[in-house]
Amino acid sequence: MSDFSFTIEHTDGASRAGVFTTPHGRVDTPAFMAVGTLATVKALDPDDLRAMGAQMILGNAYHLHLRPGDETIRDLGGLHAFMAWDGPVLTDSGGFQVFSLEGLRTVSEDGVEFRSHLDGSLRAFSPESVMRIERNLGADVIMQFDHVIPGQSDEPTARDASERSLRWLARCAAEVGRWEPGGSGAEQALFPIVQGGIHESLRRAAARSIRDSGDWIGYGIGGLSVGEAKPEMYRILGVVDSELPRDRPRYLMGVGFPEDLVEGVRRGVDLFDCVAPTRMGRNGAAFTRDGRLNIKRAEFRLDKRPLDEDCDCSACRRFARAYIRHLFMADEILGLRLLSLHNVHFLVRLMRDARTAIRDGTSDAWSRDWLARYQSRPVTSE
Amino acid sequence: MSDFSFTIEHTDGASRAGVFTTPHGRVDTPAFMAVGTLATVKALDPDDLRAMGAQMILGNAYHLHLRPGDETIRDLGGLHAFMAWDGPVLTDSGGFQVFSLEGLRTVSEDGVEFRSHLDGSLRAFSPESVMRIERNLGADVIMQFDHVIPGQSDEPTARDASERSLRWLARCAAEVGRWEPGGSGAEQALFPIVQGGIHESLRRAAARSIRDSGDWIGYGIGGLSVGEAKPEMYRILGVVDSELPRDRPRYLMGVGFPEDLVEGVRRGVDLFDCVAPTRMGRNGAAFTRDGRLNIKRAEFRLDKRPLDEDCDCSACRRFARAYIRHLFMADEILGLRLLSLHNVHFLVRLMRDARTAIRDGTSDAWSRDWLARYQSRPVTSE
Numbered sequence: 001m002s003d004f005s006f007t008i009e010h011t012d013g014a015s016r017a018g019v020f021t022t023p024h025g026r027v028d029t030p031a032f033m034a035v036g037t038l039a040t041v042k043a044l045d046p047d048d049l050r051a052m053g054a055q056m057i058l059g060n061a062y063h064l065h066l067r068p069g070d071e072t073i074r075d076l077g078g079l080h081a082f083m084a085w086d087g088p089v090l091t092d093s094g095g096f097q098v099f100s101l102e103g104l105r106t107v108s109e110d111g112v113e114f115r116s117h118l119d120g121s122l123r124a125f126s127p128e129s130v131m132r133i134e135r136n137l138g139a140d141v142i143m144q145f146d147h148v149i150p151g152q153s154d155e156p157t158a159r160d161a162s163e164r165s166l167r168w169l170a171r172c173a174a175e176v177g178r179w180e181p182g183g184s185g186a187e188q189a190l191f192p193i194v195q196g197g198i199h200e201s202l203r204r205a206a207a208r209s210i211r212d213s214g215d216w217i218g219y220g221i222g223g224l225s226v227g228e229a230k231p232e233m234y235r236i237l238g239v240v241d242s243e244l245p246r247d248r249p250r251y252l253m254g255v256g257f258p259e260d261l262v263e264g265v266r267r268g269v270d271l272f273d274c275v276a277p278t279r280m281g282r283n284g285a286a287f288t289r290d291g292r293l294n295i296k297r298a299e300f301r302l303d304k305r306p307l308d309e310d311c312d313c314s315a316c317r318r319f320a321r322a323y324i325r326h327l328f329m330a331d332e333i334l335g336l337r338l339l340s341l342h343n344v345h346f347l348v349r350l351m352r353d354a355r356t357a358i359r360d361g362t363s364d365a366w367s368r369d370w371l372a373r374y375q376s377r378p379v380t381s382e
Numbered sequence: 383m384s385d386f387s388f389t390i391e392h393t394d395g396a397s398r399a400g401v402f403t404t405p406h407g408r409v410d411t412p413a414f415m416a417v418g419t420l421a422t423v424k425a426l427d428p429d430d431l432r433a434m435g436a437q438m439i440l441g442n443a444y445h446l447h448l449r450p451g452d453e454t455i456r457d458l459g460g461l462h463a464f465m466a467w468d469g470p471v472l473t474d475s476g477g478f479q480v481f482s483l484e485g486l487r488t489v490s491e492d493g494v495e496f497r498s499h500l501d502g503s504l505r506a507f508s509p510e511s512v513m514r515i516e517r518n519l520g521a522d523v524i525m526q527f528d529h530v531i532p533g534q535s536d537e538p539t540a541r542d543a544s545e546r547s548l549r550w551l552a553r554c555a556a557e558v559g560r561w562e563p564g565g566s567g568a569e570q571a572l573f574p575i576v577q578g579g580i581h582e583s584l585r586r587a588a589a590r591s592i593r594d595s596g597d598w599i600g601y602g603i604g605g606l607s608v609g610e611a612k613p614e615m616y617r618i619l620g621v622v623d624s625e626l627p628r629d630r631p632r633y634l635m636g637v638g639f640p641e642d643l644v645e646g647v648r649r650g651v652d653l654f655d656c657v658a659p660t661r662m663g664r665n666g667a668a669f670t671r672d673g674r675l676n677i678k679r680a681e682f683r684l685d686k687r688p689l690d691e692d693c694d695c696s697a698c699r700r701f702a703r704a705y706i707r708h709l710f711m712a713d714e715i716l717g718l719r720l721l722s723l724h725n726v727h728f729l730v731r732l733m734r735d736a737r738t739a740i741r742d743g744t745s746d747a748w749s750r751d752w753l754a755r756y757q758s759r760p761v762t763s764e
Binding site: 038039040042043044045046047067068072075076077082083084301302304314318319320322323326327329330332333334336337 | 421429450458459683684696704705714716718
């Protein structure tokens, strides 16, 4: 008996509306997961996330291993208790982070040696050690340790990384298989990650190999939105969609922007995550139905309208653009919070709206209309 | 018919429990008012303040005049609408700020010339111009423009500043008297400010002069907690208490720390404000019933207890010291918010508890016990 299940309630083309159930509750899919890198979604309170209807959030194994330490979090009751989030949590394996440390790392078949971005100390991640870190953190979904490469990598490079990721998946699964049942409390679902860069044959091979290697609770799609052109990403998503089991949730890692979510849902993706809404929010950029808006621009000095007139987030219900602009010009912390809150809400609600459209069988028209309006005006420079 | 009233419900020695009614609602006194210098209580959301039971907050005329401009705020509907706070608001006159700009200002009988701390531009405040700024901001209570001096100033210096403040009060009142009734929306109450440094005779003379000059809705007590010793402040409070009308609210400006609030209530003060709870919070210091605590200390690394085991704020109800310490070590914004929230809640609740003790006739024992416990342990270094 698994604590996990995935039920598809409606399909519309390749799009799916489902319910992913975890030991810490349900996630209505498609869903955007806010990123709590260091056990906090930057500038937000867990209550903000609950109030906007966010159901599942992320933590990051690399960052939490370094600070405050995964053993510290284990001793404090695990990530859920630590950050006062009783809903579902997923932890990234740190693959993306350690492979982003250009010049600071050495890859071998065993794993990766790297230097901490905090103090330069020498560290090593292996598939086994990352699993133990993710066990200590105690998230509901734990991602395999994978070899991430730049989006434009050539075929031999992409093949090497993808095949290594498959071998590392087997080692991750073996490590998880050695754990005492219930040893870390609730059950944890190990998600494999499909790699292969922008090379269709590699993506197919990876998806098939993973599919044939086990009955996975869900599937990650990695190595996208890492520098490749957007049409490449959409093409690869279509390939992966056709190869992965349809009855399991698919998680497109590190994606993304509103238009990427809409395009991803059209290609059968169920889960997304990205730091964009909070990072952009801290820089003064807000998503709106009509594209992005830079709140620092002088044109908003006396603007009494909310960030987005169609938005029902707690920033838009209360504050004018003029006020939020003032907060940014005066370096006030509330400004960072309000734009972060608005942007995360924007993506959470976007996925709720997508779900409704799928249920109604109107998702194709809905997504085309949505994209046309979002892209109709020149994007306000950030 | 005034939109303002003050009803004393209970007295206990010099302490009073009352209700101060304003056009934007009631304030149960004694009360601590959180400071929203730039139209935001730093790191907090208005909803946080409402949730903790804060009733009245401050804005600052000097800061808001410079940024975003008082006329901008007027055009956006006034301070209440601008910052989405529909409760009572008080604005400080900027006296304290411009007199803090050592070397950057010139005082004359007409007013003060100073340079903006933002861009060095030459500016001038007069009693009349400050009243117009405070009218534009639209707070319920507006403070007179006064001449603020260091706490240790000698008698001639203090006399000069106090007498100038009295002449400026007359000019402030004359300016307010010229306003169209209801011209800026709701009625605004001009509070005079008793100055006089640490010199008893000057304080008595100022209080009597103000009392004799009009039937004021409330009274400010200024120029304390500006460098003088605490016993001097308490002595002067006792003097002013005996000179001001007992049936009006007294506001001790810029004070203060928990112990100052308890001592102030014992001397008939009804309203307090201070940036200490938010400023200290952003620096990692938390008020607790047993004194201050510096959350960054290593001893809290694995501490599962809340900041203060007696506290029911939304930080203490949810988070361990270990988590909040982690947020500070990782420079996460949520840490600033949680400590600011806890500290403001601490003072708001302290005044609620004082009110209860006054009602019960136990305020003398309550305040002695409170101070003994708060001061019983060595203060954790900040």
